[in-house]
Amino acid sequence: MQTDSAPRPTLADVAAKAGVSASTASLAFSGSGPVSDATKERVLAAADALGYGGPDPRARSLRRGRSGIVGVVLEERVRAAFLDPVKIQMLDGITEGIAPLGAGLLLLTDTGEVDGNAVSIESAPVDAVVLIGCSPRLGHSVEALRRRGIPTVAIEGAAGEDIPEISIDNREATRRGAEYLKELGHTEVALVTLPFDAARTRGPLTPALVAASTADTASERLLGARDVFPEATGRAAAASSIEEGLEAGRALLADPANRPTAIIAQSDLLAAGVIQAAEELGVAVPAELSVLGFDGIRVDGLQHDLTTLVQPSVAKGRAAGEAVVQLLAGEPPRSRCFTSSLHVGDTTAPPRGRR
Numbered sequence: 001m002q003t004d005s006a007p008r009p010t011l012a013d014v015a016a017k018a019g020v021s022a023s024t025a026s027l028a029f030s031g032s033g034p035v036s037d038a039t040k041e042r043v044l045a046a047a048d049a050l051g052y053g054g055p056d057p058r059a060r061s062l063r064r065g066r067s068g069i070v071g072v073v074l075e076e077r078v079r080a081a082f083l084d085p086v087k088i089q090m091l092d093g094i095t096e097g098i099a100p101l102g103a104g105l106l107l108l109t110d111t112g113e114v115d116g117n118a119v120s121i122e123s124a125p126v127d128a129v130v131l132i133g134c135s136p137r138l139g140h141s142v143e144a145l146r147r148r149g150i151p152t153v154a155i156e157g158a159a160g161e162d163i164p165e166i167s168i169d170n171r172e173a174t175r176r177g178a179e180y181l182k183e184l185g186h187t188e189v190a191l192v193t194l195p196f197d198a199a200r201t202r203g204p205l206t207p208a209l210v211a212a213s214t215a216d217t218a219s220e221r222l223l224g225a226r227d228v229f230p231e232a233t234g235r236a237a238a239a240s241s242i243e244e245g246l247e248a249g250r251a252l253l254a255d256p257a258n259r260p261t262a263i264i265a266q267s268d269l270l271a272a273g274v275i276q277a278a279e280e281l282g283v284a285v286p287a288e289l290s291v292l293g294f295d296g297i298r299v300d301g302l303q304h305d306l307t308t309l310v311q312p313s314v315a316k317g318r319a320a321g322e323a324v325v326q327l328l329a330g331e332p333p334r335s336r337c338f339t340s341s342l343h344v345g346d347t348t349a350p351p352r353g354r355r
Contacts, residue, residue: 173340261290
């Protein structure tokens with residue numbers, strides 16, 4: 001039983017006692033994410049033992065005119081987002097960043113699909129919103145939130161001077177990775193990119209698709225690759241997933257006479273799919289094909305130490321959460337840009353003619 005003199009337990013205390021991440025504990029309270037019943041029961045039991053009642057939107061509404069909820073807008077379905085370790089790391093960071101608010105997280109999706117029964121960014125009872133996921137629908141989300149006057153922070157995406165952006169050095173990082181491939185001797189390089197448009201067009205990386213891009217992250221990483229390999233082309237994926245990387249890899253490696261010696265993938269999940277496609281076709285990595293990813297995550301089932309650009313996903317999320325706290329306190333938050341680093345693993349090597 002908590003006494004008046006005892007420190008008030010926090011969501012982080014509950015998460016630690018339950019043996020889960022802070023973001024999972026927050027989702028267990030909000031009921032907005034794919035948290036199993038067993039995990040939810042464990043979190044609620046830990047909260048009960050500590051005397052933590054969780055954020056009460058109704059009480060906060062009466063006292064402060066706030067809901068006690070921070071929305072996080074994902075570019076895909078929630079279940080798909082929870083298959084991406086980068087998203088999970090950023091959610092953990094956001095939860096840490098908003099800890100001073102004692103608020104819960106509400107996960108929202110902006111896929112362009114209409115569901116009259118779903119809570120959306122147009123109606124969700126939130127105090128502030130973090131836009132996450134390198135979304136090609138960023139402009140749509142920003143417009144909807146501006147109409148409502150909801151304080152907003154964007155992770156990777158220039159949303160306007162009035163909205164702080166938490167970003168990474170997408171172009172510079174990709175350029176460093178591409179330069180490393182060039183130093184190894186590669187000249188025949190192909191790309192597998194993130195989606196460029198709201199329709200998530202899958203297929204050849206055409207000039208028209210690139211010119212019409214509404215996705216800052218995909219565009220910046222493309223520019224970084226083409227700073228080193230100006231003629232590089234490839235395939236646009238419909239999502240950051242192993243399945244999409246597999247499909248793109250199959251297309252790029254199908255013709256033995258025109259195979260690239262290296263592929264730059266705009267995410268580690270896409271890179272893992274490319275490697276799987278190479279294995280299917282009997283193309284040895286890295287002896288016959290070098291593969292470079294982006295993110296620095298552990299991909300389940302990947303039997304390689306992937307060469308990749310490592311980004312600070314948790315720090316990005318934490319910075320976004322801290323910006324939300326500043327916005328709600330009436331303080332001017334600042335945009336921040338983080339630096340990625342090149343990790344050289346065992347998926348890159350000089351092309352055969354250079355060994």
